[in-house]
Amino acid sequence: xxxxxLPVATVLVAVLILWYAAxxxxxxPQAEALMxxxxxxxxxxxxxxxxxxDRPVLPAPDxxxxxxIYSVFGFPLSSPRNLLLQAGYTAETTVIGLFFGLILGILxxxxxxxxxxxxxxxxxxxxxxxxxxxxAIAPMLVVALGAMGVTGLVPKAAIVAYLTFFPVTVGMVxxxxxxxxxxxxxxxxxxxxxxxxxAKLRWPSAMAFLFPSLxxxxxxxxxxxIVAEMPTGAQVGLGARLLAxxxxxxxxxxxxxxxxxxxxxxxxxxxxxxxxxGVILLRGGRL
Amino acid sequence: MNGSATGESxxxxxxxxxxxxxxxxxxxxxxxxxxxxxxxxxxxxxxxxVLAGLSLFARGNDRADGMASPVLFGLLMxxxxxxxxxxxxxxxxxxxxxxAIALAIGHHLPMLxxxxxxxxxxAVLAGYAMGCGSGFLLALAxxxxxxxxxxxxxxxxxxxxxxxxxxxxxxxxxxxxxxQSKAAVVVLMTVFPMLVNTRAGLASTDAMERDxxxxxxxxxxxxxxxxxxPVAMPMIFNALKLNATLALIGAxxxxxxxxxxxxxxxxxSTEAARMNLDIVWATIVVAAVTGCAAFVLxxxxxxxxxxxxxxxxxxxxx
Amino acid sequence: xxxxxxxxxxxxxxxNLSIRFGTGDAATLALSDIDLTxxxxxxxxxxxxxxxxxxxxxxxxxDLVQPSSGLLRVNGMTPEAARLxxxxxxxFQAPALLPWRSVARNVTLPLEIAGMGRAERQAEAExxxxxxxxxxxxxxxxxxxxxxxxxxxxxxxxxSFKPSLLLMDEPFGALDExxxxxxxxxxxxxxxxxxxxxxxxxxxxxxxxxxxTHIVVMSLRPGRVVEVIESALPRLRRLExxxxxxxxxxxxxxxxALYDGHGHG
Numbered sequence: 001x002x003x004x005x006l007p008v009a010t011v012l013v014a015v016l017i018l019w020y021a022a023x024x025x026x027x028x029p030q031a032e033a034l035m036x037x038x039x040x041x042x043x044x045x046x047x048x049x050x051x052x053x054d055r056p057v058l059p060a061p062d063x064x065x066x067x068x069i070y071s072v073f074g075f076p077l078s079s080p081r082n083l084l085l086q087a088g089y090t091a092e093t094t095v096i097g098l099f100f101g102l103i104l105g106i107l108x109x110x111x112x113x114x115x116x117x118x119x120x121x122x123x124x125x126x127x128x129x130x131x132x133x134x135x136a137i138a139p140m141l142v143v144a145l146g147a148m149g150v151t152g153l154v155p156k157a158a159i160v161a162y163l164t165f166f167p168v169t170v171g172m173v174x175x176x177x178x179x180x181x182x183x184x185x186x187x188x189x190x191x192x193x194x195x196x197x198x199a200k201l202r203w204p205s206a207m208a209f210l211f212p213s214l215x216x217x218x219x220x221x222x223x224x225x226i227v228a229e230m231p232t233g234a235q236v237g238l239g240a241r242l243l244a245x246x247x248x249x250x251x252x253x254x255x256x257x258x259x260x261x262x263x264x265x266x267x268x269x270x271x272x273x274x275x276x277x278g279v280i281l282l283r284g285g286r287l
Numbered sequence: 288m289n290g291s292a293t294g295e296s297x298x299x300x301x302x303x304x305x306x307x308x309x310x311x312x313x314x315x316x317x318x319x320x321x322x323x324x325x326x327x328x329x330x331x332x333x334x335x336x337v338l339a340g341l342s343l344f345a346r347g348n349d350r351a352d353g354m355a356s357p358v359l360f361g362l363l364m365x366x367x368x369x370x371x372x373x374x375x376x377x378x379x380x381x382x383x384x385x386x387a388i389a390l391a392i393g394h395h396l397p398m399l400x401x402x403x404x405x406x407x408x409x410a411v412l413a414g415y416a417m418g419c420g421s422g423f424l425l426a427l428a429x430x431x432x433x434x435x436x437x438x439x440x441x442x443x444x445x446x447x448x449x450x451x452x453x454x455x456x457x458x459x460x461x462x463x464x465x466x467q468s469k470a471a472v473v474v475l476m477t478v479f480p481m482l483v484n485t486r487a488g489l490a491s492t493d494a495m496e497r498d499x500x501x502x503x504x505x506x507x508x509x510x511x512x513x514x515x516x517p518v519a520m521p522m523i524f525n526a527l528k529l530n531a532t533l534a535l536i537g538a539x540x541x542x543x544x545x546x547x548x549x550x551x552x553x554x555x556s557t558e559a560a561r562m563n564l565d566i567v568w569a570t571i572v573v574a575a576v577t578g579c580a581a582f583v584l585x586x587x588x589x590x591x592x593x594x595x596x597x598x599x600x601x602x603x604x605x
Numbered sequence: 606x607x608x609x610x611x612x613x614x615x616x617x618x619x620x621n622l623s624i625r626f627g628t629g630d631a632a633t634l635a636l637s638d639i640d641l642t643x644x645x646x647x648x649x650x651x652x653x654x655x656x657x658x659x660x661x662x663x664x665x666x667x668d669l670v671q672p673s674s675g676l677l678r679v680n681g682m683t684p685e686a687a688r689l690x691x692x693x694x695x696x697f698q699a700p701a702l703l704p705w706r707s708v709a710r711n712v713t714l715p716l717e718i719a720g721m722g723r724a725e726r727q728a729e730a731e732x733x734x735x736x737x738x739x740x741x742x743x744x745x746x747x748x749x750x751x752x753x754x755x756x757x758x759x760x761x762x763x764x765s766f767k768p769s770l771l772l773m774d775e776p777f778g779a780l781d782e783x784x785x786x787x788x789x790x791x792x793x794x795x796x797x798x799x800x801x802x803x804x805x806x807x808x809x810x811x812x813x814x815x816x817x818t819h820i821v822v823m824s825l826r827p828g829r830v831v832e833v834i835e836s837a838l839p840r841l842r843r844l845e846x847x848x849x850x851x852x853x854x855x856x857x858x859x860x861x862a863l864y865d866g867h868g869h870g
Binding site: 003004007008009010011012057116117120121122123124125128130132135137140142143144145147148215218219222223226227230238239242243245246249251254255257258261262264265266269 | 342356357359360361378380381382434435436437438439441442445447448449450451452453454455456457459460461532536539540543544545555559560562564567568571574575578579582
């Protein structure tokens with residue numbers, strides 16, 4: 001951990017410095033246009049102007065941070081302008097979709113491992129479905145379900161579930177198949193049934209595969225939730241804020257929604273990692 | 288599995304089952320218009336027959352059996368979709384039947400082609416090449432600096448997990464409505480998975496192989512060329528496959544934020560708003576076929592380049 | 606140990622050689638005060654319990670680990686100079702063949718790295734593959750060969766630089782008894798007909814006795830040389846010789862020395 005801390009910090013500082021430099025480079029034309037042409041101004045004044053514009057091409061990191069803080073603490077939590085509330089909507093979609101995607105993915109994996117017909121006929125399609133840009137279906141699904149009178153959370157969660165079931169299925173099929181023939185033979189010498197083998201052997205060995213799949217799924221889920229919020233039907237969530245920011249040219253709105261979305265994904269990753277640590281602890285130090 | 292006699296009779300039975308099942312599928316679709324309960328009876332028979340054929344195919348072991356199962360399953364799903372949508376009078380705006388989607392593809396071929404050119408041939412190809420290329424070069428560039436590796440690799444991993452797609456509106460603001468802004472999104476989405484995978488691949492030589500190169504007094508570039516790059520190839524191809532899907536998603540979603548009046552993402556969002564669901568589905572079919580074709584192409588190149596890898600050797604032998 | 610012929614420059618000389626891994630309290634002494642001379646044309650086996658440092662000694666000769674103190678010379682050079690001069694061939698515990706190169710191209714790899722021309726490389730590869738009896742398998746890939754054949758390829762590869770010194774680290778440890786016998790005979794004939802110097806790490810007493818002119822028995826923690834046993838067996842041997850009283854007596858002596866060394870540890 002400590003071995004990584006210094007290099008990571010160095011890279012981050014370098015990124016920040018480059019960011020400020022890029023902000024000057026990209027914003028300078030507009031910033032100079034806004035400044036009083038009669039007053040002589042030095043390079044530092046131009047830089048400062050570049051870092052504090054209302055609608056910069058590239059906002060400075062501290063601008064994004066203060067915009068983020070303002071959009072979280074500047075409004076009551078019930079106000080739709082509060083970014084935390086919007087992030088809450090997105091998080092709700094993510095979690096519910098992830099939950100159903102997880103259940104669906106695990107059930108499908110159990111079926112594929114135990115029923116040969118399913119393995120042979122469905123597995124190729126599951127793999128093929130990975131190559132299809134499923135996210136493109138999002139706006140259509142929202143519209144279609146909206147036509148049926150289903151609006152709000154359900155279509156968005158459905159998109160997230162559809163996106164997340166895949167890595168879970170693939171990971172769990174691999175996991176359920178990790179027990180080697182020797183271990184399976186051992187279970188057979190105990191005349192254990194499929195149910196027992198599943199509970200005592202397959203499920204525990206699949207744990208090592210569940211968490212990596214879950215991490216991929218979380219990343220996909222947040223992306224899916226945001227894209228699902230982008231079609232015109234949706235009014236809430238970080239995706240809607242991104243879209244609104246893009247319509248009205250509100251740079252800061254877009255950047256703060258983007259950063260908030262990243263924080264949400266990081267929080268999800270952190271939650272899965274903590275869960276993983278917990279399970280590792282329960283199992284005496286390893287998965 | 289069984290004796291050859293039973294094996295042969297099973298082979299005959301599965302093809303007959305499948306053929307009869309598909310025949311009943313056709314009959315039930317034709318009779319769907321106005322024949323009372325007849326379609327549902329034939330549909331029931333068809334379903335039983337196809338499923339029986341499927342399970343028979345799944346028990347076989349040769350290549351034809353392996354191909355037949357998923358193909359049959361795909362046909363069955365298409366047919367079920369058609370039957371349920373038409374039979375249950377599902378409104379067109381919710382889910383058009385596959386036949387309508389096929390018709391839409393036929394009618395709008397030039398438009399779909401123009402969208403394909405805009406999105407795939409311009410934005411995706413340019414972005415994919417630049418993203419994968421710069422990820423690979425970046426991985427090589429930091430190869431000799433353990434410090435930069437320790438700093439960039441965890442960050443690359445983290446960024447790969449972020450919803451980078453959200454940067455699409457900003458890229459559209461920067462680079463305009465043309466395909467360049469979509470390519471920029473694709474670059475950002477693909478560069479980090481490539482960086483992380485190439486790094487992991489370059490690091491995956493084992494100690495004995497490194498010792499071997501040292502006993503030959505091999506230099507850095509020689510070790511890279513003869514040992515580390517070939518070892519890294521499977522991981523690099525993993526990234527290429529993953530990035531193909533990411534690139535399509537990135538380009539399509541970026542078009543939701545503004546585009547000239549063509550492109551697959553533009554088509555999906557505008558036609559969905561106009562309730563022309565058949566065109567939307569036709570575009571999705573194009574996207575799906577593109578995604579699959581890219582995957583198959585990359586997998587084919589991978590088989591040639593990494594023919595020696597156990598996963599490909601094993602698949603060849605069976 | 607080649608006292609009878611002091612004019613011949615020794616292949617390997619170690620004086621007061623010690624190797625330590627780690628630093629401070631965590632440091633372990635892998636080799637302690639090794640004094641050893643290996644003459645040109647000798648075949649020397651290093652034998653001892655697991656962890657006695659025999660592989661470490663071999664790796665030090667090959668410049669894969671650095672001595673902590675003492676002196677080590679290979680053909681009169683430092684190990685690094687010997688490595689850069691490509692003075693030795695090294696055979697690992699596993700074949701370590703590159704799976705994306707054909708058998709012939711695996712054998713030519715060291716020459717390619719050394720910058721030799723294509724035609725020359727190919728001739729060399731053919732010669733070396735013929736030496737290990739695999740001339741017909743040049744176009745195959747390593748994973749299409751049995752384990753014993755793969756290890757023979759790696760020996761052919763180690764002969765690429767035409768080294769005067771062949772270093773082998775338990776090359777036949779993972780093979781079955783019958784394959785192992787065959788390869789032992791093959792290696793023995795190769796050595797006897799070529800004038801190579803061999804340094805061979807092994808766990809197996811019969812293998813060490815069969816192949817060696819000198820057997821270096823080592824002990825555990827810290828690794829040190831217990832005894833250097835010179836073989837009185839004739840230079841050229843056959844597999845059947847393993848049943849002779851002389852062979853068995855020598856085996857017994859090696860075993861006794863091994864147990865002796867164990868007592869110290």
